[in-house]
Amino acid sequence: MAAARTIAETEGWSAVTVRRLAAAIGYSQPVLYQHFPRGRPEIIAAVARSGFAQLEELVAGADDPDALAQTARAYLTFAREHAGLYTAMFEMPSLNRFASSQTPPELRRGFDALVAVLGRGPGADTRAELFWSMLHGVAVLERDRRLPAAQREERIAEIARLFS
Amino acid sequence: MAAARTIAETEGWSAVTVRRLAAAIGYSQPVLYQHFPRGRPEIIAAVARSGFAQLEELVAGADDPDALAQTARAYLTFAREHAGLYTAMFEMPSLNRFASSQTPPELRRGFDALVAVLGRGPGADTRAELFWSMLHGVAVLERDRRLPAAQREERIAEIARLFS
DNA sequence: CAGACGAATCTAGCATTGCTAGGCTAGGGG
DNA sequence: CCCCTAGCCTAGCAATGCTAGATTCGTCTG
Numbered sequence: 001m002a003a004a005r006t007i008a009e010t011e012g013w014s015a016v017t018v019r020r021l022a023a024a025i026g027y028s029q030p031v032l033y034q035h036f037p038r039g040r041p042e043i044i045a046a047v048a049r050s051g052f053a054q055l056e057e058l059v060a061g062a063d064d065p066d067a068l069a070q071t072a073r074a075y076l077t078f079a080r081e082h083a084g085l086y087t088a089m090f091e092m093p094s095l096n097r098f099a100s101s102q103t104p105p106e107l108r109r110g111f112d113a114l115v116a117v118l119g120r121g122p123g124a125d126t127r128a129e130l131f132w133s134m135l136h137g138v139a140v141l142e143r144d145r146r147l148p149a150a151q152r153e154e155r156i157a158e159i160a161r162l163f164s
Numbered sequence: 165m166a167a168a169r170t171i172a173e174t175e176g177w178s179a180v181t182v183r184r185l186a187a188a189i190g191y192s193q194p195v196l197y198q199h200f201p202r203g204r205p206e207i208i209a210a211v212a213r214s215g216f217a218q219l220e221e222l223v224a225g226a227d228d229p230d231a232l233a234q235t236a237r238a239y240l241t242f243a244r245e246h247a248g249l250y251t252a253m254f255e256m257p258s259l260n261r262f263a264s265s266q267t268p269p270e271l272r273r274g275f276d277a278l279v280a281v282l283g284r285g286p287g288a289d290t291r292a293e294l295f296w297s298m299l300h301g302v303a304v305l306e307r308d309r310r311l312p313a314a315q316r317e318e319r320i321a322e323i324a325r326l327f328s
Numbered sequence: 329c330a331g332a333c334g335a336a337t338c339t340a341g342c343a344t345t346g347c348t349a350g351g352c353t354a355g356g357g358g
Numbered sequence: 359c360c361c362c363t364a365g366c367c368t369a370g371c372a373a374t375g376c377t378a379g380a381t382t383c384g385t386c387t388g
Contacts, residue, residue: 014257018375028338030377039376090304091255093178099309126322129311130302134294137301140254145263146271147293158290162326182346192367194348203347 001047008084013044013092038095045095048088052106054078055089060113069160071117072135076156079139086143090136118163131163165211172248177208177256202259209259212252216270218242219253224277233324235281236299240320243303250307254300282327295327 003024007016018040022029036042058074079086088094097103115128138155141147147155167188171180182204186193200206222238243250252258261267279292302319305311311319 012257017373019373029375030339031337033376034336040374090308093176097309099312123318123322126315126318129305129315130298130319130322130326133301133305133311134298135301136305137297137299138294140304141293141297141300144254145261146275147297148263151290151293154287154290155294158287158294162294181344183344193346194368195366197347198365204345 001043001050004043004047005050005085008047008088009082010084013084013087016040016044041093041095044088044092047085048092048094048096049104049106051082051085051089052104052110054082054085056106056110056113059110059117066160067117068131068163069156071114072156072159075135076139076142076152079135080143083143086139091140127163131159134159134162165207165214168207168211169214169249172211172252173246174248177248177251180204180208205257205259208252208256211249212256212258212260213268213270215246215249215253216268216274218246218249220270220274220277223274223281230324231281232295232327233320235278236320236323239299240303240306240316243299244307247307250303255304291327295323298323298326 003021004016007020007024018029018032021043022032032043033039036046055075055078058078059071061074096107098107111128111132114132115124118124118128118131138147138159142149142152167185168180171184171188182193182196185207186196196207197203200210219239219242222242223235225238260271262271275292275296278296279288282288282292282295302311302323306313306316
């Protein structure tokens with residue numbers, strides 16, 4: 001998993017081949033299939049889950065006066081500095097299933113942390129979902145240079161204003 | 165391009181192989197490489213561009229009293245009903261480059277249409293960017309069942325409220 | 329202590345992928 | 359009548375994900 005993360009971060013997921021991984025860890029390919037019987041997709045899914053766990057810690061760690069801006073900044077920085085990992089979490093055909101009984105707990109806890117930041121009250125869940133959607137949208141559009149990098153802080157401030 | 169769209173919409177982009185496309189149009193593979201010298205990625209990029217053009221029309225066509233909700237609903241419906249196309253536009257390693265001198269005009273015009281919906285004034289560009297980011301985030305999180313489908317209309321109303 | 333067993337690993341190969349080199353055929357110009 | 363170009367195809371290459379079968383080695387049994 002560490003090897004997959006490293007290669008994906010530097011050369012993209014298309015460079016994460018089973019042969020490459022096997023060479024990186026000093027074993028032959030079949031060994032990978034004993035630890036991950038479903039093959040490459042399962043490896044990617046495992047990396048994605050570790051990413052959700054890491055992101056959850058990050059989001060949960062923001063309890064400031066202006067928690068909204070703090071959280072938004074942390075989220076976007078995470079997505080930018082771990083672009084390959086973030087891709088695996090949100091944009092790879094993955095084995096991770098959501099809204100199902102088999103949804104791994106890592107995937108739920110991150111959202112719960114967001115709800116906590118936004119506070120309770122009526123419609124709090126919808127607002128938390130939209131806050132998350134906003135952050136995700138900004139993260140990927142910034143990555144693809146569809147949003148100008150210069151106004152990053154301005155965007156964060158506006159997001160906090162919208163949701164405050 | 166039509167064949168690629170059809171196959172992608174029904175079986176996903178991984179089923180869109182060059183051999184499959186060649187068979188679908190009744191020609192051999194090399195013919196495809198004469199029309200799209202860069203191969204499969206160029207075909208996907210072309211499909212994506214046509215998607216941007218289609219999305220632009222849709223967004224530009226909303227001039228109601230509550231244009232915000234109207235636009236949001238149109239955008240999300242488009243993303244849902246053309247999931248394969250939307251994937252090509254936003255989540256495929258593509259040849260389309262943004263924020264560059266070679267950015268195809270289709271990619272810019274859609275954003276301009278969004279700006280028009282949100283109105284002018286100071287900070288209008290940032291607000292339009294965030295509106296777009298919000299819609300994109302909701303679109304992909306809904307697709308992955310990370311957001312409950314039942315509250316779709318509730319979400320749209322809340323988005324319109326946030327940006328009004 | 330000999331032999332059997334099971335876990336761990338490897339070599340070698342399959343089918344499929346994107347892509348390309350080279351050859352074939354038809355139709356118009358010298 | 360010959361040649362050239364445009365258009366197309368057959369055949370093949372390297373790389374991919376994955377797997378069947380063989381090999382090695384330590385441990386447990388009789």
